[in-house]
Amino acid sequence: MKRKSIIVISMLMAVLLLLSACGSTSEPAQPADSGTSSDEGINKSDYFITVATGPTSGLYYPIGGAYANLIKNKLGYQSSAQSTGASVENINLILGAKADLAITMSDSVAQAYEGFGAFEGQEPKDNLRCLMGLYPNYVQLVTTKASGIEKFEDLKGKKVGIGAPNSGVELNARMMYEAHGMTYEDSTVDYLNYGEAIDQMKNNLIDAAFVTSGIPNATIMELGTTHDIVIIPIEGEGAKNLIEKYPFFVREIIPKDTYETETDVNTVTVRNILLVREELPEDVVYDLTKGIFENIDDVKASHNTADKHISLENSQIGVNIPFHAGAEKYYKEVGIIQ
Incomplete structure (x- = not known):
């Protein structure tokens, strides 16, 4: 009797297991999220x-x-x-x-x-x-009315912030001087990033600074709260020489409402x-x-x-x-x- 009971119980367990298997989904179990993208197979971690x-x-x-x-x-x-x-x-x-x-x-x-x-x-x-x-990054040669600088060639003899050494800004400044038939020796140059250069300009320690960035630039706008801003144009023969040698430069205009200047300003841009x-x-x-x-x-x-x-x-x-x-x-x- 005991043997028959064991056989019946065993058969019932087998049936239950079979029913359980039939009622489960056909998809495999998913592992816990480990940072892996299932689409790309990338372990992002x-x-x-x-x-x-x-x-x-x-x-x-x-x-x-x-x-x-x-x-x-x-x-x-x-x-x-x-x-x-x-x-x-x-x-x-x-x-x-x-x-x-x-x-x-x-x-x-x-x-x-x-x-x-x-x-x-x-x-x-x-x-x-x-x-x-x-x-686009706009080449912005920034000064103030008090400096008396009106064109690029007026940088001769002036104190100019040209960007940190070998930064993109400084490379631009170097090419600008070259295109205008000038070198750093024509000015007293200071290798400051443009944030530092603008701070120096606020304290009348330098006369102009190169800023190559998108527009408007917050640092230049801040300068405008205490000084009358002048953006020196990059145009004429200087711009022509620049683009002929470095065709990645493109002519562009800085609208006058960007920094509340008196007129639109001709300049050049280079793409980021x-x-x-x-x-x-x-x-x-x-x-x-x-x-x-x-x-x-x-x-x-x-x-x-x-x-x-x-x-x-x-x-x-x-x-x-x-x-x-x-x-x-x-x-x-x-x-x-x-």
């Missing part, structure tokens, strides 16, 4: 995306910070923004694998990629890769681009590119310059080096490039 920006007084810093926040909060990677000396330092951080994304001016990138200017005598950095084009470290895997860069454009409003909200210029439609403007294969894959997918 393996990557800390460092975004190299610029001085805290400029536009690179808030815009770069917006990229880092987007990458962290929307895309699920670890990420942070790093304040730097801007373009040339950022290029070297990318090349030294100490940053993964970096905002730079395309003229600095051209010099590194081809081995001239600030990179004279070095091997061309032909492993630099782009993720996207950003926005976002570099990406070549060694990052293609699937990671594809994921970053796709995710950034799907959340681009986060970047646009960082500054009105970003809002006006940074978009998928403008992503190819000013890019004079190859795109990373991951970015290129995305642009082909959405029909931006063939």
Whole structure:
């Protein structure tokens, strides 16, 4: 009797197990979230995306910070923004694998990629890769009415802030002097970033400063609260010489309502681009590119310059080096490039 009871119980257990199996879903159990993207197979916890920006007084810093926040909060990677000396330092951080994304001016990138200017005598950095084009930087030669400076040639004998050594601003200043048939020896130059230079101008310690940034620039606007601002035009023969030798410069106008100047001001612009470290895997860069454009409003909200210029439609403007294969894959997918 006991043997029959055991057999019956065993049969009942087998039936229950069979019914349980039939009632379960056919999908395999999902592992706990470990930071892996099921779409791309990327273990995002393996990557800390460092975004190299610029001085805290400029536009690179808030815009770069917006990229880092987007990458962290929307895309699920670890990420942070790093304040730097801007373009040339950022290029070297990318090349030294100490940053993964970096905002730079395309003229600095051209010099590194081809081995001239600030990179004279070095091997061309032909492993630099782009993720996207950003926005135009306006060359703004800033002074005050009290200085008496009205044209570029009036910088002779004046004290001029030209940017931190080998920064994008300083490279621009160097090319401006050259295009106007002048050298730094014609002025008393001080290698200050433009935030420091504007502070010196407030205290009447320098006469003019180069500011290469988007517009309006908050540092220049602050100067306007205590001084009558003058923006010296880049035009005529000087602009012609500049563009002939360095075609990445483009003629542009600073509208008079930007800084409440008396007239619109002729100048030139050079485009900013976002570099990406070549060694990052293609699937990671594809994921970053796709995710950034799907959340681009986060970047646009960082500054009105970003809002006006940074978009998928403008992503190819000013890019004079190859795109990373991951970015290129995305642009082909959405029909931006063939």
